[in-house]
Amino acid sequence: MTFNVQGILPAVLTPFTAEGAVDRAALRRLIARLYDAEVDGLYVCGQTGEGLAQSVAMRKTALETAIESSPAGKQVIAHVGAARLEDALELAAHAADAGACAVSSLPPLGQYGMEEIRSYYATLAAASRVPLVLYYFPEAAPALKSEQVAELCALPNVAGVKFTSFELHRIPDLNRAGAIVLNGRDEVIAAGLLMGASGGIGSFYNLVPELFVELWRAQQRGAWTHARCVQDRLNDLMSVVLRFPMIPAIKKLLEWSGMPCGSALPPRRALTATEEAALRAGLEAVQFDPRGFLAERTGARP
Secondary structure, three states: OOOOOOEEEEEEOOOEOOOOOEOHHHHHHHHHHHHHOOOOEEEEOOOOOOHHHOOHHHHHHHHHHHHHOOOOOOEEEEEOOOOOHHHHHHHHHHHHHHOOOEEEEOOOOOOOOHHHHHHHHHHHHHHOOOOEEEEEOOOOOOOOOHHHHHHHHOOOOEEEEEEOOOOHHHHHHHHHOOOEEEEOOHHHHHHHHHOOOOEEEEOHHHOOHHHHHHHHHHHHOOOHHHHHHHHHHHHHHHHHHOOOOHHHHHHHHHHHOOOOOOOOOOOOOOOOHHHHHHHHHHHHHOOOOOOOOOHHHHOOOO
């Protein structure tokens, strides 16, 4: 199957109602905001989208909403990783039916060895009717090492990898092995693109999609100094937000910007009043206004 995803794909947050259901209206508003910034697609129900905390039915609802809200030509990747292989297979079948361009999955979470991880991915890839994008995140599966990712990318129907690691020197090896690499560490997307990533998937794209699009366009025209300047500005923001629980903090920023997405699902907690005050102070220190986002502050054009 052909798979040629590139560009900026937000790992879209999943808004929830007060009762804990997927808030489809809020998700549509957030997705419209992202596409207004000219992102290239979406990555749905990954870690940022709290997919692992949702039921299978909720994840189907979120994906269907994302695909229905995506303009023609935009590509949506569905994260289908789950604690039960049967759930991952069910979600992969649903994703193909719903119109996703690919599925993706973290390795099985827990004390699994490399042979078990390989078997999981081989089974999922073989069953999927759309290409599979691996999700390399070493903190989630310590048994899987970066030098082993290329071996997994050689499995039939595995098209590439969301590479959420600082070991960017592995990207050229993955490219030579025929894998499409999507950078997963927002803090180093400029460096990831320089090393051969074909795009990026990230959490902070929900907050400042314009800046990530600006960085992408800068590297496309070879303006690496400008790309690095945009990365520096992004890292100013991330250095503040990552002092707090990330998903609740990003959701709080979206609420302050006029786009409420509800609370994170338990067992994630909300920010305390003290944390909210510290977050506001940190944003002021780096001159970030959540109501206006950051795009105009770089002083440059994409």
